[in-house]
Amino acid sequence: MKYNFDKIIIRENTASVKYDLRKEIFEKEDVIPMWVADMDFKTPDFIISAIKERLNHEVFGYSVRPKSYYTSIVNWVNRRHNWEINEDWISFSPGVVPALNMLVLALTEKDDKIVLQPPVYHPFFYAINNNNRQLVENPLVLKNGRYQIDFEDLEQKLRGAKMLLLSNPHNPVGSVWTKDELQKIGEMCLKNKTLVLSDEIHSDLVFKPHQFVPMGSITKEIADNTVSCIAPSKTFNMAALATSSVIISNKELKEKYDQILETIHIGMGNVFGTVASEAAYAHGDEWLNQLMEYLSKNLDFLENYLAKNIPQIKMIRPEGTYLVWLDCSNLNLKGKELTKFMIEEAGLGFNDGRIFGAGGEGFIRMNVACPKQTLLNALNKLEQAVNKL
Template identity: 50%
Template sequence: MKVYNFDEIISREGTNSLKYDAREKFFGDSNVLPLWVADMDFKTPDFIIDAIKERTEHEIFGYSFRPDSYYQAIIDWMKRRHKWDIQKEWISFSPGVVAGLTFAIETFSKPNDEVVVQPPVYFPFFDSVKGTKRKMIENPLRIKNDRYTFDFKDLESKISEKTRLLLLCNPQNPGGMVWTKEELEKLTSFCLEHKIMIISDEIHSDLIYSGHKHIPLASISEEVANNCVVLMAPSKTFNIAGFSSSLVIIPKKTNLVRYERAIGVGHLHMGNIFGTIALETAYSFGDEWLSQMLDYLWKNYLFLEEFTKSRLPKVKVMKPEATYLIWMDFREYGMKNEKLMKFTVDNAKVGLNDGGRFGTGGDGWLRINIGCPRSILEKALERLATAFG
């Protein structure tokens, strides 16, 4: 068994990296230590790099299609990792999960229809709703037993006959919740009763920590499968977001046809050669690398948890059940987010995500990315402790 080195520091500066080379634009300071953009500082797995290199030896990069082996890799991965049996005929494409989400909104609703969003949540959800001229209905999550949960009483009070869609973040970003089967069954029952279709962003579905299990929404029942769109990708899991290749799983044939018609209009259904190869290779050979990477991430989280308890006791950390994105509560410092972000950048020289961007419930919170060598995480935390101490 090969042992992977996640402590290796690889400079990303000068590679047009959004996380590193856009620091001055976003933070006004090119010297901040960036733990914000949701990609990792770990080397992309060697088996993916080798597959890409092998393809570059053929020096023609014309139009290509996705082979049967690509679909089989997805089918096998879903069976292996999530105990979910899917069919090739359910699988479609999107250049990214947010793109797929937006196409789904446009396909399964009309302008001025209502779309439910559950903040604090991944902020592109807001852009997708507003940008397609739909009306956003906020159903904020509640904190119960130190984790987020759905607020059905609030949801019941806000929907109307114009409510067409609910956007689900599963697992949840930024809180790191892995929704339980019971939680998802209650939500899907509610949506079926009220004829609300669910668009489920499951991009973090492979980044699940021990003791938790991801439930693909469409695996709950045939009825639920016919009332949802599932969006997935290996991009977060294997650090290949730059290949712009995501998958869309729609079990109901008529819904799939409608979606593919929408994405085909913009001629965005083709994808690219290297994205296809990277996705197939990741799902074919990625189990052991992922196992080791998740173990490293969990130890990073434990380091963060212990550090904040001893050096940043006013900061409360929401314990993640999934993802390398950790939700940190700075509310005891009494700063609004604009001031909190400015203080963090100016005094700690650390670039984190502004909790306010995640919507209602995000004020006073910051999101940190622990998908990096532990030495980088330690350096960032030391800076934060010095500034806030």
Template identity: 50%
Template sequence: MNCNFDKLHDRRRTGSLKWDFNQKIFGREDILPLWVADMDFQAPQAVVEALVKRAQHGIYGYTDGMDQYYESVIAWMEERHGWQIQRDWIVYSPGIVPALNELVRAFAKPGDKILLQSPVYHPFFQAIKNHGCEVVNNQLGLRDGRYTINFDDLEKKFADGVKFMIFCSPHNPVGRVWEREELELLGKLCLTYDVLLISDEIHGDLIYDGYRHLPFGSLSLELAQHSIVCTAPSKTFNLAGLQTSNIIIPNEKYREIYKSSVNLTGIHLPNVFGATAMEAAYREGRAWLDQLMVYLQGNLDYLLLRVSQELPQIKVIKPEGTYLVWLDFRALGLDPKALQEFLVHKAGVGLNAGYGFGPGGEGFERINIGCPRSLLEEGLGRIIRAVKDL
């Protein structure tokens, strides 16, 4: 079955954070939103059909992780990523951001040092600060259009008492898909300095040709016991609103600590529709995902070509994974907040301001290319016209 990703779907008046809150978020109703990380594509037909069938049952009582639920996660991780996980390792969460907050609460105490790597997904900072912990930043370096880890700086900060690390893999917003050698060196340092690694791998299925996502826990049995991997179908199949994630914790001690902390919140059971959608997506969504990645590659190629031809002063950090693209606007000479104001009020587009991703994000913007190409064409056209009028 061929998927029509070019089809436009009107998402207004559906409670869409992306489309219905422009005035509240950007101060203008008439902007084109290309920001928050959900796509403007319908989920796989198998997911829609599974949800309709479940809805028609008419009874929506409490549910629990059914055998099929766990089996679908286990099969997906093995078939897509070559990682054999066990049912007992999987702990349900309504989202990875809630899980990160819970993990900080479970494994740290106020004042503990927790490391991240900016520019990075902004809820990482908040999860650390929410619980009175200290943010330690191992800022990524940009060289020849590609971000890398400063391992010398990382080791110094590990040696200075970092409790654990929140890792983004693939990295949001810079689009890196970390290579085995990088992951193994990171793992070696975690073991040497007894740093627990929490890996947010929500974008791990969205990988372009020529790259491969390696779940951190798949590198070795030793590293699996020293890490926690956070996964979800939400970015892959556009299911974010169904709030279903899986936290994979091979270490039994860590798992019990986390589950005990979760029990304090009263979150025990998954959403019946989230569980239904996830199972259908993982079992029957492979062909849809393969077609999606072809379409996203086309969108990326279009963006790269058009920016290089019509907006050469803007540099594109070419992503290796995710449908998010990191754009370098520093050559325009605008301060970070003025840049955001310019894009909203002169170009009429809503992107994610780079400074929101922490140090190293100033002067950058994040654009979401998970949309029909006509929307991307319109958004880029608005930016190009506004820059030319500067």
């Protein structure tokens, strides 16, 4: 393997959310942090080189995003996901979460109903509640080891709803929605005049044989009723560079979003985020392919270790994302007891499943985007703690 994903990088004292906020978040500094969705791997050299080249210019005045930046995005989604988009469909956001909030503000009104599918990424709840919209839940259903959409319930929940917040690949449960599932969602939303806001930030992180299908690639009608959010941040471990894309083929919807950007004056972005994103999309294929091989092996290792040594904990194997949804209900720890056990007895920092809403009780979310040795250390600690229960 050309790239070294086994190297352990010391991240303490770098203002890292994952490492330097452990005391505030877990009330302990010596936990292994496996919660927030960034990777413990080095950002690839071709991105670092692009940043250094721009840095060496030594002038950081006002900047724009060049045509080559937009071209790199168009080529990437075509190459990786067989999705043909136009450059003028692309708008900027400093992140997908800010984009979700701005899109809710731009495309819905106060008290409008917005549907989400728990257990789901917790900022979805904030985007609805903090902007004074009505939250409507369409809970996912676990069948044969895979979370699926309850379409009968969704059909009812979409009635009168202005927007559906879709997570694809789904965070935290790891389902990658199929083309048939997406088409069904898209047609139901068209029927009910419900906009689809699709968070596709994990779209590059899909494991074989599964394939990511962009919501905007299904049909023109569905595309014109869809807004998609993507970013290189998860894929290439560059969240701190604050650069994401909002893809909107519907001119009227795009004008509404762009007006929000203009109103709050955050459309300029960061010059280093721009050059890093362009480098990632232009040169990232081989690195990403090897990353996915490594992550797949980490999943294999985790699955086998749990089955052999900690059978009380059941793994929902993700079809996409490097986040693993673990069923800890057999440990018989309720509410805060599970999180407290993981922190105090196992010395591990996970996401409490309850923050993801309905269906999260008894679950934790685990980030496996780390060197295998880190994963092994964590599993050894988890096994020892569970054996003492």
